Amino acid sequence: MLHPRELRERTRYYSQYRDIRRMGQIVFDNHYARLPERFYSPQDPVPVREPGSIRLNLPLAEDLGIDTQWLASEAGTAMLAGNYLPEGAEPIATAYAGHQFGGFNPQLGDGRAVLLGEIRARNGRRFDLQLKGSGPTPYSRGGDGRSPLGPVLREYILCEAMHRLDVPTTRALAAVTSGERVMRESVLPGAVLARVASSHIRIGTFQYFAARKDTEALHLLTDHVIARHYPELEDSENRIAALLGAVVARQAQLIAKWQMLGFIHGVMNTDNVLISGETIDYGPCAFMDEFNPEQVYSSIDHGGRYAYRNQPGIAHWNLSCLANSLIPILHNDQEQAIALAQSALDSFPDLFLEANSLGAARKLGLQAIEAGDVPLVDDLWRLMAEQRLDFTLTFRRLADLADETNRTGTVAELFEFPDALQPWLDRWRERAAREPTSAVDRQSAMYAANPVFIPRNHLVEAAIAAATDNNDFAIFHQLADLLENPTSYAPELRHFASPPRPEEIVQQTFCGT
Numbered sequence: 092m093l094h095p096r097e098l099r100e101r102t103r104y105y106s107q108y109r110d111i112r113r114m115g116q117i118v119f120d121n122h123y124a125r126l127p128e129r130f131y132s133p134q135d136p137v138p139v140r141e142p143g144s145i146r147l148n149l150p151l152a153e154d155l156g157i158d159t160q161w162l163a164s165e166a167g168t169a170m171l172a173g174n175y176l177p178e179g180a181e182p183i184a185t186a187y188a189g190h191q192f193g194g195f196n197p198q199l200g201d202g203r204a205v206l207l208g209e210i211r212a213r214n215g216r217r218f219d220l221q222l223k224g225s226g227p228t229p230y231s232r233g234g235d236g237r238s239p240l241g242p243v244l245r246e247y248i249l250c251e252a253m254h255r256l257d258v259p260t261t262r263a264l265a266a267v268t269s270g271e272r273v274m275r276e277s278v279l280p281g282a283v284l285a286r287v288a289s290s291h292i293r294i295g296t297f298q299y300f301a302a303r304k305d306t307e308a309l310h311l312l313t314d315h316v317i318a319r320h321y322p323e324l325e326d327s328e329n330r331i332a333a334l335l336g337a338v339v340a341r342q343a344q345l346i347a348k349w350q351m352l353g354f355i356h357g358v359m360n361t362d363n364v365l366i367s368g369e370t371i372d373y374g375p376c377a378f379m380d381e382f383n384p385e386q387v388y389s390s391i392d393h394g395g396r397y398a399y400r401n402q403p404g405i406a407h408w409n410l411s412c413l414a415n416s417l418i419p420i421l422h423n424d425q426e427q428a429i430a431l432a433q434s435a436l437d438s439f440p441d442l443f444l445e446a447n448s449l450g451a452a453r454k455l456g457l458q459a460i461e462a463g464d465v466p467l468v469d470d471l472w473r474l475m476a477e478q479r480l481d482f483t484l485t486f487r488r489l490a491d492l493a494d495e496t497n498r499t500g501t502v503a504e505l506f507e508f509p510d511a512l513q514p515w516l517d518r519w520r521e522r523a524a525r526e527p528t529s530a531v532d533r534q535s536a537m538y539a540a541n542p543v544f545i546p547r548n549h550l551v552e553a554a555i556a557a558a559t560d561n562n563d564f565a566i567f568h569q570l571a572d573l574l575e576n577p578t579s580y581a582p583e584l585r586h587f588a589s590p591p592r593p594e595e596i597v598q599q600t601f602c603g604t
Protein backbone atom coordinates (compact mmCIF):
# COMPACT_ATOMS: atom_id res chain seq x y z
CA MET A 92 0.00 0.00 0.00
CA LEU A 93 1.13 3.52 -0.71
CA HIS A 94 1.62 5.88 2.17
CA PRO A 95 -0.84 8.80 1.78
CA ARG A 96 2.05 11.26 1.62
CA GLU A 97 3.64 9.26 -1.16
CA LEU A 98 0.34 9.15 -2.99
CA ARG A 99 0.08 12.94 -2.78
CA GLU A 100 3.58 13.32 -4.16
CA ARG A 101 2.76 11.10 -7.08
CA THR A 102 -0.44 12.92 -7.80
CA ARG A 103 1.62 16.06 -8.04
CA TYR A 104 3.86 14.30 -10.52
CA TYR A 105 0.77 13.52 -12.56
CA SER A 106 -0.55 17.06 -12.63
CA GLN A 107 2.76 18.52 -13.70
CA TYR A 108 2.03 17.20 -17.20
CA ARG A 109 -1.43 18.69 -17.45
CA ASP A 110 -0.30 21.46 -19.80
CA ILE A 111 0.87 19.10 -22.49
CA ARG A 112 -2.35 17.11 -22.39
CA ARG A 113 -3.73 18.99 -25.31
CA MET A 114 -0.74 18.32 -27.56
CA GLY A 115 -2.44 15.27 -29.07
CA GLN A 116 0.66 13.08 -28.95
CA ILE A 117 -1.21 9.84 -29.50
CA VAL A 118 -4.39 9.33 -31.46
CA PHE A 119 -6.47 6.73 -29.66
CA ASP A 120 -9.35 4.88 -31.26
CA ASN A 121 -10.60 2.53 -28.57
CA HIS A 122 -12.92 -0.33 -29.45
CA TYR A 123 -12.41 -2.96 -26.76
CA ALA A 124 -13.45 -0.48 -24.07
CA ARG A 125 -16.77 -0.15 -25.92
CA LEU A 126 -17.58 -3.80 -25.15
CA PRO A 127 -19.70 -4.44 -22.03
CA GLU A 128 -17.99 -4.01 -18.68
CA ARG A 129 -17.84 -7.73 -18.02
CA PHE A 130 -15.01 -7.85 -20.56
CA TYR A 131 -12.66 -5.79 -18.37
CA SER A 132 -12.23 -3.60 -15.33
CA PRO A 133 -11.44 0.09 -15.72
CA GLN A 134 -8.03 0.41 -14.11
CA ASP A 135 -5.52 3.27 -14.17
CA PRO A 136 -1.86 2.39 -14.03
CA VAL A 137 -0.43 2.99 -10.56
CA PRO A 138 2.28 5.65 -10.86
CA VAL A 139 5.84 4.62 -10.09
CA ARG A 140 8.32 6.48 -7.93
CA GLU A 141 10.75 7.71 -10.55
CA PRO A 142 10.36 6.87 -14.23
CA GLY A 143 13.60 6.55 -16.18
CA SER A 144 13.84 5.78 -19.89
CA ILE A 145 15.90 2.73 -20.82
CA ARG A 146 15.15 2.37 -24.51
CA LEU A 147 12.62 3.73 -26.95
CA ASN A 148 11.65 2.00 -30.15
CA LEU A 149 11.50 5.08 -32.35
CA PRO A 150 10.81 3.33 -35.69
CA LEU A 151 7.81 1.61 -34.10
CA ALA A 152 6.66 4.89 -32.55
CA GLU A 153 6.82 6.44 -36.01
CA ASP A 154 4.78 3.63 -37.54
CA LEU A 155 2.22 4.24 -34.82
CA GLY A 156 2.11 7.93 -35.65
CA ILE A 157 3.40 8.90 -32.21
CA ASP A 158 5.38 12.13 -31.98
CA THR A 159 8.84 10.71 -31.28
CA GLN A 160 10.23 13.92 -29.81
CA TRP A 161 7.40 13.98 -27.35
CA LEU A 162 7.82 10.29 -26.56
CA ALA A 163 11.49 10.92 -25.76
CA SER A 164 10.60 13.84 -23.46
CA GLU A 165 10.06 13.64 -19.73
CA ALA A 166 6.32 13.60 -20.33
CA GLY A 167 6.67 10.70 -22.77
CA THR A 168 8.68 8.72 -20.22
CA ALA A 169 6.06 9.50 -17.60
CA MET A 170 3.35 8.16 -19.90
CA LEU A 171 5.34 4.99 -20.58
CA ALA A 172 5.72 4.41 -16.84
CA GLY A 173 2.02 4.93 -16.18
CA ASN A 174 2.58 8.27 -14.42
CA TYR A 175 0.76 10.33 -16.97
CA LEU A 176 -2.37 9.46 -18.92
CA PRO A 177 -2.50 10.92 -22.40
CA GLU A 178 -5.73 12.36 -23.70
CA GLY A 179 -7.96 9.64 -25.12
CA ALA A 180 -6.49 6.80 -23.07
CA GLU A 181 -9.12 4.60 -21.38
CA PRO A 182 -7.06 2.28 -19.21
CA ILE A 183 -8.55 -1.14 -18.59
CA ALA A 184 -7.40 -4.51 -17.30
CA THR A 185 -8.94 -7.22 -19.47
CA ALA A 186 -10.57 -10.41 -18.21
CA TYR A 187 -9.56 -13.83 -19.47
CA ALA A 188 -9.25 -17.43 -18.37
CA GLY A 189 -6.84 -20.13 -19.45
CA HIS A 190 -5.44 -23.61 -19.25
CA GLN A 191 -2.13 -23.37 -17.44
CA PHE A 192 -0.01 -26.50 -17.86
CA GLY A 193 -3.23 -28.35 -18.73
CA GLY A 194 -5.29 -27.21 -15.74
CA PHE A 195 -8.14 -24.80 -16.33
CA ASN A 196 -8.26 -21.51 -14.42
CA PRO A 197 -11.57 -19.74 -15.14
CA GLN A 198 -10.36 -16.40 -13.77
CA LEU A 199 -7.01 -14.95 -14.83
CA GLY A 200 -7.02 -11.53 -16.45
CA ASP A 201 -4.40 -8.76 -16.65
CA GLY A 202 -2.89 -8.93 -13.19
CA ARG A 203 0.11 -6.75 -13.93
CA ALA A 204 -0.81 -4.89 -17.07
CA VAL A 205 -3.25 -2.30 -18.28
CA LEU A 206 -4.38 -1.55 -21.78
CA LEU A 207 -4.11 2.22 -22.25
CA GLY A 208 -6.07 2.12 -25.48
CA GLU A 209 -5.90 1.37 -29.19
CA ILE A 210 -3.83 3.45 -31.56
CA ARG A 211 -4.60 3.88 -35.23
CA ALA A 212 -1.24 3.40 -36.94
CA ARG A 213 -0.08 5.18 -40.06
CA ASN A 214 -0.95 2.14 -42.17
CA GLY A 215 -4.55 2.36 -40.90
CA ARG A 216 -4.30 -0.72 -38.69
CA ARG A 217 -5.17 -0.54 -35.00
CA PHE A 218 -2.78 -1.56 -32.22
CA ASP A 219 -3.14 -2.01 -28.48
CA LEU A 220 -0.83 0.00 -26.29
CA GLN A 221 -0.38 -1.85 -23.02
CA LEU A 222 1.79 -1.16 -20.00
CA LYS A 223 3.15 -4.30 -18.36
CA GLY A 224 4.29 -3.99 -14.75
CA SER A 225 1.87 -1.10 -14.22
CA GLY A 226 0.61 -2.09 -10.77
CA PRO A 227 -2.12 -4.22 -9.27
CA THR A 228 -5.52 -4.72 -10.87
CA PRO A 229 -8.64 -6.59 -9.73
CA TYR A 230 -7.08 -9.68 -11.38
CA SER A 231 -3.78 -9.62 -9.48
CA ARG A 232 -4.70 -12.41 -7.03
CA GLY A 233 -2.19 -11.30 -4.43
CA GLY A 234 0.56 -10.45 -6.95
CA ASP A 235 2.10 -6.99 -6.81
CA GLY A 236 1.29 -6.10 -10.42
CA ARG A 237 4.89 -5.09 -10.94
CA SER A 238 7.70 -6.47 -13.01
CA PRO A 239 11.38 -6.78 -12.23
CA LEU A 240 13.79 -5.23 -14.70
CA GLY A 241 15.07 -8.59 -16.00
CA PRO A 242 11.84 -9.86 -17.60
CA VAL A 243 11.24 -6.42 -19.15
CA LEU A 244 14.66 -6.44 -20.82
CA ARG A 245 14.21 -10.06 -21.88
CA GLU A 246 10.86 -9.34 -23.50
CA TYR A 247 12.20 -6.22 -25.23
CA ILE A 248 15.12 -8.10 -26.77
CA LEU A 249 13.22 -11.25 -27.64
CA CYS A 250 10.10 -9.74 -29.18
CA GLU A 251 12.01 -7.21 -31.26
CA ALA A 252 14.39 -9.94 -32.45
CA MET A 253 11.40 -12.09 -33.41
CA HIS A 254 9.95 -9.19 -35.37
CA ARG A 255 13.19 -8.78 -37.31
CA LEU A 256 13.23 -12.53 -37.89
CA ASP A 257 9.87 -12.17 -39.59
CA VAL A 258 7.84 -13.87 -36.87
CA PRO A 259 4.45 -12.34 -36.01
CA THR A 260 4.81 -10.98 -32.50
CA THR A 261 3.81 -8.36 -30.00
CA ARG A 262 6.29 -5.48 -30.01
CA ALA A 263 8.16 -3.39 -27.48
CA LEU A 264 7.58 0.34 -27.74
CA ALA A 265 9.74 1.15 -24.74
CA ALA A 266 11.28 -0.07 -21.52
CA VAL A 267 11.44 2.23 -18.52
CA THR A 268 12.74 1.84 -14.99
CA SER A 269 10.35 2.55 -12.15
CA GLY A 270 12.82 3.73 -9.52
CA GLU A 271 11.20 1.14 -7.24
CA ARG A 272 12.27 -2.22 -5.90
CA VAL A 273 10.23 -5.36 -6.32
CA MET A 274 10.40 -8.34 -4.00
CA ARG A 275 10.97 -11.72 -5.59
CA GLU A 276 13.44 -14.37 -4.37
CA SER A 277 15.60 -11.31 -3.91
CA VAL A 278 14.96 -7.58 -4.06
CA LEU A 279 15.18 -6.42 -7.67
CA PRO A 280 14.89 -3.13 -9.55
CA GLY A 281 11.46 -2.61 -11.09
CA ALA A 282 10.57 -1.68 -14.66
CA VAL A 283 7.64 -1.26 -17.03
CA LEU A 284 7.39 -2.51 -20.60
CA ALA A 285 5.21 -0.63 -23.07
CA ARG A 286 3.87 -3.40 -25.28
CA VAL A 287 2.19 -3.03 -28.64
CA ALA A 288 0.04 -5.80 -30.14
CA SER A 289 -2.56 -6.16 -32.87
CA SER A 290 -4.73 -7.00 -29.88
CA HIS A 291 -4.40 -8.85 -26.60
CA ILE A 292 -7.38 -11.13 -27.24
CA ARG A 293 -6.42 -14.68 -26.36
CA ILE A 294 -7.87 -18.17 -26.60
CA GLY A 295 -8.34 -17.63 -22.87
CA THR A 296 -10.60 -14.64 -23.55
CA PHE A 297 -13.05 -16.96 -25.34
CA GLN A 298 -12.65 -19.54 -22.58
CA TYR A 299 -13.53 -16.93 -19.97
CA PHE A 300 -16.98 -16.40 -21.45
CA ALA A 301 -17.51 -20.04 -22.43
CA ALA A 302 -16.85 -21.07 -18.83
CA ARG A 303 -19.60 -18.63 -17.78
CA LYS A 304 -21.97 -19.91 -20.48
CA ASP A 305 -22.19 -16.31 -21.67
CA THR A 306 -23.09 -16.85 -25.32
CA GLU A 307 -23.98 -13.21 -25.81
CA ALA A 308 -20.43 -12.24 -24.87
CA LEU A 309 -19.04 -14.95 -27.16
CA HIS A 310 -20.99 -13.44 -30.04
CA LEU A 311 -19.79 -9.93 -29.22
CA LEU A 312 -16.21 -11.08 -28.91
CA THR A 313 -16.40 -12.97 -32.18
CA ASP A 314 -17.80 -9.91 -33.97
CA HIS A 315 -15.05 -7.77 -32.51
CA VAL A 316 -12.33 -10.24 -33.52
CA ILE A 317 -13.59 -10.70 -37.07
CA ALA A 318 -13.89 -6.95 -37.65
CA ARG A 319 -10.46 -6.38 -36.20
CA HIS A 320 -8.34 -9.30 -37.36
CA TYR A 321 -10.24 -11.21 -40.02
CA PRO A 322 -12.43 -8.71 -41.92
CA GLU A 323 -12.20 -10.92 -45.02
CA LEU A 324 -14.39 -13.50 -43.22
CA GLU A 325 -17.25 -11.07 -42.67
CA ASP A 326 -19.36 -12.55 -45.47
CA SER A 327 -18.58 -16.23 -44.89
CA GLU A 328 -21.47 -18.65 -44.76
CA ASN A 329 -20.60 -19.55 -41.18
CA ARG A 330 -18.44 -16.71 -39.87
CA ILE A 331 -17.60 -18.46 -36.65
CA ALA A 332 -16.45 -21.66 -38.31
CA ALA A 333 -14.46 -19.53 -40.74
CA LEU A 334 -12.87 -17.66 -37.84
CA LEU A 335 -11.86 -20.88 -36.13
CA GLY A 336 -10.34 -22.15 -39.37
CA ALA A 337 -8.43 -18.90 -39.84
CA VAL A 338 -7.06 -18.91 -36.29
CA VAL A 339 -5.96 -22.53 -36.78
CA ALA A 340 -4.16 -21.53 -39.98
CA ARG A 341 -2.34 -18.61 -38.34
CA GLN A 342 -1.20 -20.77 -35.43
CA ALA A 343 0.11 -23.39 -37.86
CA GLN A 344 2.14 -20.68 -39.63
CA LEU A 345 3.39 -19.24 -36.38
CA ILE A 346 4.54 -22.48 -34.77
CA ALA A 347 6.32 -23.49 -37.99
CA LYS A 348 8.28 -20.22 -37.77
CA TRP A 349 9.23 -20.93 -34.17
CA GLN A 350 10.39 -24.44 -35.07
CA MET A 351 12.54 -23.12 -37.90
CA LEU A 352 14.37 -20.80 -35.51
CA GLY A 353 14.76 -23.18 -32.59
CA PHE A 354 12.58 -20.91 -30.50
CA ILE A 355 11.02 -22.42 -27.39
CA HIS A 356 8.14 -20.42 -25.98
CA GLY A 357 8.13 -22.09 -22.60
CA VAL A 358 4.58 -21.32 -21.42
CA MET A 359 2.16 -22.22 -24.19
CA ASN A 360 -0.84 -21.87 -21.91
CA THR A 361 -4.09 -20.92 -23.63
CA ASP A 362 -3.98 -17.45 -22.03
CA ASN A 363 -0.71 -16.94 -23.86
CA VAL A 364 -2.09 -17.66 -27.33
CA LEU A 365 -3.28 -14.61 -29.23
CA ILE A 366 -6.19 -14.89 -31.65
CA SER A 367 -4.30 -12.56 -34.00
CA GLY A 368 -1.57 -15.18 -34.43
CA GLU A 369 1.17 -13.08 -32.84
CA THR A 370 3.66 -14.52 -30.38
CA ILE A 371 3.04 -13.21 -26.86
CA ASP A 372 4.45 -13.60 -23.38
CA TYR A 373 8.21 -13.84 -23.45
CA GLY A 374 8.57 -15.36 -20.00
CA PRO A 375 10.77 -18.41 -19.72
CA CYS A 376 11.33 -18.58 -23.48
CA ALA A 377 14.65 -19.06 -25.23
CA PHE A 378 16.33 -19.86 -28.50
CA MET A 379 18.18 -23.15 -28.48
CA ASP A 380 21.93 -23.31 -28.83
CA GLU A 381 22.59 -27.03 -29.42
CA PHE A 382 19.76 -28.77 -31.20
CA ASN A 383 17.85 -30.96 -28.79
CA PRO A 384 14.21 -31.71 -29.59
CA GLU A 385 13.55 -32.42 -25.91
CA GLN A 386 14.86 -29.01 -24.85
CA VAL A 387 12.95 -27.18 -22.11
CA TYR A 388 14.19 -24.03 -20.39
CA SER A 389 11.31 -23.12 -18.13
CA SER A 390 12.10 -23.88 -14.50
CA ILE A 391 8.43 -24.65 -13.87
CA ASP A 392 7.98 -27.12 -16.75
CA HIS A 393 8.91 -30.34 -14.97
CA GLY A 394 7.24 -32.80 -17.36
CA GLY A 395 8.59 -31.19 -20.53
CA ARG A 396 5.06 -30.32 -21.64
CA TYR A 397 6.32 -27.33 -23.58
CA ALA A 398 9.53 -28.89 -24.94
CA TYR A 399 10.59 -27.86 -28.46
CA ARG A 400 9.26 -30.99 -30.14
CA ASN A 401 5.89 -30.73 -28.37
CA GLN A 402 5.13 -27.21 -29.55
CA PRO A 403 3.07 -28.16 -32.64
CA GLY A 404 1.04 -30.71 -30.68
CA ILE A 405 0.43 -28.27 -27.84
CA ALA A 406 -0.67 -25.59 -30.28
CA HIS A 407 -3.17 -28.07 -31.70
CA TRP A 408 -4.36 -28.87 -28.16
CA ASN A 409 -4.73 -25.16 -27.38
CA LEU A 410 -6.77 -24.67 -30.54
CA SER A 411 -9.08 -27.47 -29.41
CA CYS A 412 -9.76 -25.33 -26.30
CA LEU A 413 -10.77 -22.47 -28.59
CA ALA A 414 -12.96 -24.82 -30.64
CA ASN A 415 -14.63 -26.05 -27.45
CA SER A 416 -15.36 -22.50 -26.37
CA LEU A 417 -16.95 -21.72 -29.72
CA ILE A 418 -19.21 -24.79 -29.89
CA PRO A 419 -22.15 -23.05 -28.20
CA ILE A 420 -22.24 -20.46 -31.00
CA LEU A 421 -20.93 -22.43 -33.98
CA HIS A 422 -24.30 -23.88 -34.92
CA ASN A 423 -27.81 -24.21 -33.49
CA ASP A 424 -27.51 -27.95 -33.81
CA GLN A 425 -24.87 -29.21 -31.40
CA GLU A 426 -23.82 -32.18 -33.50
CA GLN A 427 -23.23 -29.93 -36.46
CA ALA A 428 -21.34 -27.51 -34.21
CA ILE A 429 -19.06 -30.31 -33.10
CA ALA A 430 -18.53 -31.45 -36.67
CA LEU A 431 -17.58 -27.91 -37.74
CA ALA A 432 -15.16 -27.57 -34.83
CA GLN A 433 -13.60 -30.95 -35.58
CA SER A 434 -13.13 -30.21 -39.23
CA ALA A 435 -11.39 -26.89 -38.49
CA LEU A 436 -9.13 -28.59 -35.96
CA ASP A 437 -8.34 -31.44 -38.32
CA SER A 438 -6.82 -28.99 -40.76
CA PHE A 439 -4.02 -28.13 -38.33
CA PRO A 440 -1.56 -31.02 -38.90
CA ASP A 441 -1.45 -30.58 -42.67
CA LEU A 442 -1.24 -26.79 -42.46
CA PHE A 443 1.58 -27.04 -39.97
CA LEU A 444 3.48 -29.65 -41.98
CA GLU A 445 3.10 -27.58 -45.12
CA ALA A 446 4.40 -24.42 -43.42
CA ASN A 447 7.17 -26.37 -41.76
CA SER A 448 8.20 -27.96 -45.02
CA LEU A 449 8.28 -24.61 -46.78
CA GLY A 450 10.35 -23.20 -43.93
CA ALA A 451 12.80 -26.10 -44.14
CA ALA A 452 13.04 -25.67 -47.91
CA ARG A 453 13.98 -22.01 -47.52
CA LYS A 454 16.59 -22.87 -44.89
CA LEU A 455 18.12 -25.47 -47.20
CA GLY A 456 18.09 -23.24 -50.27
CA LEU A 457 15.41 -25.27 -52.06
CA GLN A 458 12.24 -24.09 -53.75
CA ALA A 459 10.26 -26.89 -52.14
CA ILE A 460 10.71 -30.12 -50.25
CA GLU A 461 9.71 -32.78 -52.77
CA ALA A 462 8.60 -36.26 -51.72
CA GLY A 463 12.08 -37.60 -52.41
CA ASP A 464 13.64 -34.92 -50.18
CA VAL A 465 11.97 -36.00 -46.98
CA PRO A 466 14.76 -38.39 -45.92
CA LEU A 467 17.31 -35.63 -46.58
CA VAL A 468 15.51 -33.27 -44.22
CA ASP A 469 14.76 -35.89 -41.59
CA ASP A 470 18.38 -37.04 -41.61
CA LEU A 471 19.59 -33.52 -41.03
CA TRP A 472 17.41 -33.08 -37.94
CA ARG A 473 18.51 -36.50 -36.67
CA LEU A 474 22.21 -35.76 -37.22
CA MET A 475 21.90 -32.32 -35.66
CA ALA A 476 20.40 -33.89 -32.55
CA GLU A 477 22.91 -36.77 -32.42
CA GLN A 478 25.86 -34.46 -32.89
CA ARG A 479 24.37 -31.73 -30.71
CA LEU A 480 25.05 -29.18 -33.42
CA ASP A 481 24.40 -25.52 -32.80
CA PHE A 482 20.98 -24.90 -34.35
CA THR A 483 21.68 -21.43 -35.72
CA LEU A 484 25.23 -21.96 -36.93
CA THR A 485 24.39 -25.25 -38.64
CA PHE A 486 22.09 -23.48 -41.06
CA ARG A 487 24.28 -20.42 -41.34
CA ARG A 488 27.29 -22.53 -42.23
CA LEU A 489 25.18 -24.37 -44.76
CA ALA A 490 24.42 -21.00 -46.35
CA ASP A 491 28.19 -20.36 -46.54
CA LEU A 492 28.56 -23.63 -48.42
CA ALA A 493 25.86 -22.74 -50.95
CA ASP A 494 28.54 -20.84 -52.88
CA GLU A 495 31.95 -22.19 -51.91
CA THR A 496 33.75 -19.67 -54.10
CA ASN A 497 32.62 -16.90 -51.76
CA ARG A 498 34.77 -16.84 -48.62
CA THR A 499 33.82 -13.48 -47.19
CA GLY A 500 31.80 -13.19 -44.03
CA THR A 501 31.61 -16.89 -43.36
CA VAL A 502 31.14 -18.36 -39.91
CA ALA A 503 33.77 -21.04 -40.54
CA GLU A 504 35.83 -19.83 -37.58
CA LEU A 505 32.83 -20.39 -35.30
CA PHE A 506 31.44 -23.60 -36.67
CA GLU A 507 32.54 -26.42 -38.92
CA PHE A 508 30.53 -29.51 -39.78
CA PRO A 509 31.88 -32.65 -38.12
CA ASP A 510 32.94 -35.61 -40.28
CA ALA A 511 29.69 -37.38 -39.46
CA LEU A 512 27.89 -34.75 -41.55
CA GLN A 513 30.07 -35.04 -44.69
CA PRO A 514 27.96 -37.73 -46.42
CA TRP A 515 24.84 -35.70 -45.70
CA LEU A 516 26.48 -32.55 -47.05
CA ASP A 517 27.29 -34.37 -50.29
CA ARG A 518 23.65 -35.42 -50.64
CA TRP A 519 22.56 -31.83 -50.01
CA ARG A 520 25.05 -30.41 -52.55
CA GLU A 521 23.77 -32.84 -55.13
CA ARG A 522 20.16 -31.94 -54.41
CA ALA A 523 20.85 -28.19 -54.38
CA ALA A 524 22.64 -28.44 -57.72
CA ARG A 525 19.36 -29.64 -59.27
CA GLU A 526 17.64 -26.37 -58.31
CA PRO A 527 16.92 -23.87 -61.09
CA THR A 528 18.70 -21.10 -59.11
CA SER A 529 22.35 -20.12 -59.36
CA ALA A 530 24.68 -20.78 -56.42
CA VAL A 531 25.04 -17.04 -55.87
CA ASP A 532 21.29 -16.47 -55.68
CA ARG A 533 20.84 -19.56 -53.55
CA GLN A 534 23.40 -18.30 -51.13
CA SER A 535 21.86 -14.87 -50.74
CA ALA A 536 18.42 -16.44 -50.24
CA MET A 537 19.89 -18.77 -47.63
CA TYR A 538 21.65 -15.92 -45.83
CA ALA A 539 18.31 -14.14 -45.66
CA ALA A 540 16.55 -17.25 -44.35
CA ASN A 541 19.21 -18.27 -41.85
CA PRO A 542 20.05 -15.66 -39.23
CA VAL A 543 23.51 -15.54 -37.75
CA PHE A 544 22.38 -13.64 -34.66
CA ILE A 545 19.68 -14.84 -32.34
CA PRO A 546 19.16 -13.60 -28.79
CA ARG A 547 21.30 -16.30 -27.27
CA ASN A 548 20.34 -17.11 -23.75
CA HIS A 549 23.75 -16.44 -22.22
CA LEU A 550 23.91 -13.01 -23.88
CA VAL A 551 20.41 -12.12 -22.71
CA GLU A 552 21.34 -13.23 -19.20
CA ALA A 553 24.54 -11.17 -19.33
CA ALA A 554 22.55 -8.11 -20.43
CA ILE A 555 20.08 -8.63 -17.58
CA ALA A 556 22.79 -9.23 -14.99
CA ALA A 557 24.74 -6.08 -15.92
CA ALA A 558 21.59 -3.97 -15.82
CA THR A 559 20.23 -5.49 -12.62
CA ASP A 560 23.47 -5.67 -10.66
CA ASN A 561 25.37 -2.64 -11.95
CA ASN A 562 22.77 -0.44 -13.59
CA ASP A 563 24.78 -0.94 -16.77
CA PHE A 564 22.65 -1.17 -19.91
CA ALA A 565 25.49 -1.32 -22.44
CA ILE A 566 25.12 -5.02 -23.26
CA PHE A 567 21.35 -4.69 -23.47
CA HIS A 568 21.65 -1.88 -26.02
CA GLN A 569 24.39 -3.65 -27.95
CA LEU A 570 22.24 -6.76 -28.23
CA ALA A 571 19.10 -4.87 -29.14
CA ASP A 572 21.00 -2.89 -31.82
CA LEU A 573 22.65 -5.96 -33.26
CA LEU A 574 19.42 -7.94 -33.46
CA GLU A 575 17.94 -5.29 -35.72
CA ASN A 576 19.97 -6.97 -38.49
CA PRO A 577 20.04 -10.63 -37.58
CA THR A 578 21.15 -11.94 -40.95
CA SER A 579 24.13 -9.72 -41.79
CA TYR A 580 27.41 -10.90 -40.34
CA ALA A 581 30.73 -9.22 -39.76
CA PRO A 582 33.62 -11.05 -38.10
CA GLU A 583 34.10 -8.34 -35.46
CA LEU A 584 30.68 -9.32 -34.13
CA ARG A 585 31.73 -12.95 -33.62
CA HIS A 586 31.20 -12.72 -29.87
CA PHE A 587 27.46 -12.32 -30.43
CA ALA A 588 27.24 -15.17 -32.92
CA SER A 589 29.17 -17.65 -30.81
CA PRO A 590 27.53 -20.41 -28.79
CA PRO A 591 28.06 -20.22 -25.04
CA ARG A 592 31.22 -21.64 -23.50
CA PRO A 593 30.36 -24.56 -21.18
CA GLU A 594 30.38 -22.32 -18.10
CA GLU A 595 28.09 -19.81 -19.83
CA ILE A 596 25.31 -22.26 -20.72
CA VAL A 597 21.99 -21.23 -19.23
CA GLN A 598 20.05 -24.33 -18.19
CA GLN A 599 16.87 -22.70 -16.99
CA THR A 600 14.97 -19.51 -17.44
CA PHE A 601 12.41 -18.29 -15.00
CA CYS A 602 8.82 -17.33 -15.26
CA GLY A 603 8.64 -13.61 -16.06
CA THR A 604 6.77 -12.66 -12.94
Ligand code: AMP
Nearest residue numbers: 199200201202203231234235236237604
Ligand atom coordinates in the same frame (compact mmCIF):
# COMPACT_ATOMS: atom_id res chain seq x y z
P1 AMP B 1 1.76 -15.19 -17.30
O1 AMP B 1 2.67 -16.12 -16.59
O2 AMP B 1 2.42 -13.95 -17.72
O3 AMP B 1 1.01 -15.82 -18.42
O4 AMP B 1 0.68 -14.73 -16.22
C1 AMP B 1 -0.33 -15.56 -15.72
C2 AMP B 1 -1.27 -14.75 -14.87
O5 AMP B 1 -0.63 -14.28 -13.68
C3 AMP B 1 -1.85 -13.51 -15.52
O6 AMP B 1 -3.16 -13.34 -15.07
C4 AMP B 1 -0.94 -12.41 -15.00
O7 AMP B 1 -1.56 -11.14 -15.06
C5 AMP B 1 -0.73 -12.87 -13.56
N1 AMP B 1 0.51 -12.32 -12.99
C6 AMP B 1 1.76 -12.63 -13.33
N2 AMP B 1 2.65 -11.91 -12.61
C7 AMP B 1 1.96 -11.11 -11.79
C8 AMP B 1 2.30 -10.12 -10.81
N3 AMP B 1 3.56 -9.80 -10.52
N4 AMP B 1 1.28 -9.50 -10.17
C9 AMP B 1 0.00 -9.80 -10.45
N5 AMP B 1 -0.38 -10.70 -11.35
C10 AMP B 1 0.58 -11.37 -12.04
Ligand code: MG
Nearest residue numbers: 362363371372
Ligand atom coordinates in the same frame (compact mmCIF):
# COMPACT_ATOMS: atom_id res chain seq x y z
MG1 MG C 1 0.44 -14.37 -19.92
